[in-house]
Each structure stands twice: as structure tokens, then as C-alpha cells.
Amino acid sequence: MKNRPAIIFLALLMPLSSCIDSSRKKKDIDLEADALHTVSIDGDYSISVPKFMNGTTGLNEEASLQYQSIRREAYVIVIDEPKKGFEDVYRDLEQYDDHLSVIQNYRDARLKILSRTTEINGKSEPESIKIHGLDAEFLELDAKVNGLDNEISYFLTFVDGREKVYMIMCWTLKNQKEEHEKTFKTIAESFELID
Secondary structure, X not given: OOOHHHHHHHHXXXXXXXXXXXXXXXXXXXXXXXXXXXXXXXXXXEEEEEOOOEEOOOOOOOOOEEEEEOOXXXXXXXXXXXXXXXXXXXXXXXXXXXXXXXHHHHHHHHHHHHHOOEEEEEEOOOEXXXXXXXXEEEEEEEEEEOOOOOEEEEEEEEEEOOOEEEEEEEEEEHHHHHHHHHXXXXXXXXXXXXX
């Protein structure tokens, strides 16, 4: 019976911790502008990332930008490559479709690369958008990644720059997709070329 007050105390804390966690999730969904900081990459582009994410180098060796929050299961990378180089290589491989734009070809190429290590279970239709005057496409997909138990949700934005093509890839666990969706879209929409 000596442990009974401790058990009651713990039982009272459990609902409270649930409320704290719930309010944290609401804060993530309504990310405020001051919760972001702008990062410039090699005088090429800038992008805003949440302050809760830290720079890293272990997510993708091709990426020019890599940020993560392991605690919140939120990740973002940017991969860029010269437009001409991409087009030349894919034409040589006879995988470039002249009926599609450069950005649509880049999107299809990147999705093929992603499908080598994932089983794509659901994908939205690509949505044509403008980001700071640049043509872009956005799509979401859910996938099972080889070697992981949990399904992953990806938010992919492909941007047609002046001389390069860019892929902004954000991802999280599928069960946290709704929590991070607005944040990931804010990140992609902040992308801007540096003159």
C-alpha cells in the first residue's frame, strides 16, 4: 500500500502529458514564421527550415542541403543538378521524353530512383505550381522503405531553375504525415534562387 500514492500521482500525470503532447502537435501544424531560419547554399539558392531541425550530412550523399529532427521524425534534403547535364545523360540513355518538360522528366527520373529502394503504395497526381516565379511540381507519396518497419510519407517538390533542376524532398513517418504537412509545404514554398 505504500506505493499507492505514487501510482495515483503517475495516473494523474498521464493525461497531462497527453495534453502537452497534443498541444505540441498543434504548434507543429501551425508553424509560425519566426520558427524558421533561412539557409543559403553556395550562393545558389536559399530555403527556410524549421529551427527544430539541425543540419546533418548523413541523409543523402548527393544532397546540397540536409536537415533533420530525429526527435520529431522530420527530414528535408535538396538535390540539385545542372539541367543540361541531366538532359544529356537521359537522352543518351534514351529515357528522356520530348513530350514532357525538363521538370517532368526530372520528376520521373527521381521517382524511378526512389522506387529502387521503396515500394510506393500511394501517390498523388503531380500539381503544377510556381515558387518565386519558377515552374515547379509538387506531389506526395507513401512508401514502404526496404529495411524499415514503418511506412514513410514523402513530400516532393521539383523546381526548374535557370541552369539547374532541384528536388526538395521532405519526409516523415506516415502516422505523422498530417502533423508535418504544412511545415513541409512551407519549406518548399520558401525555395528561392539567389541572383
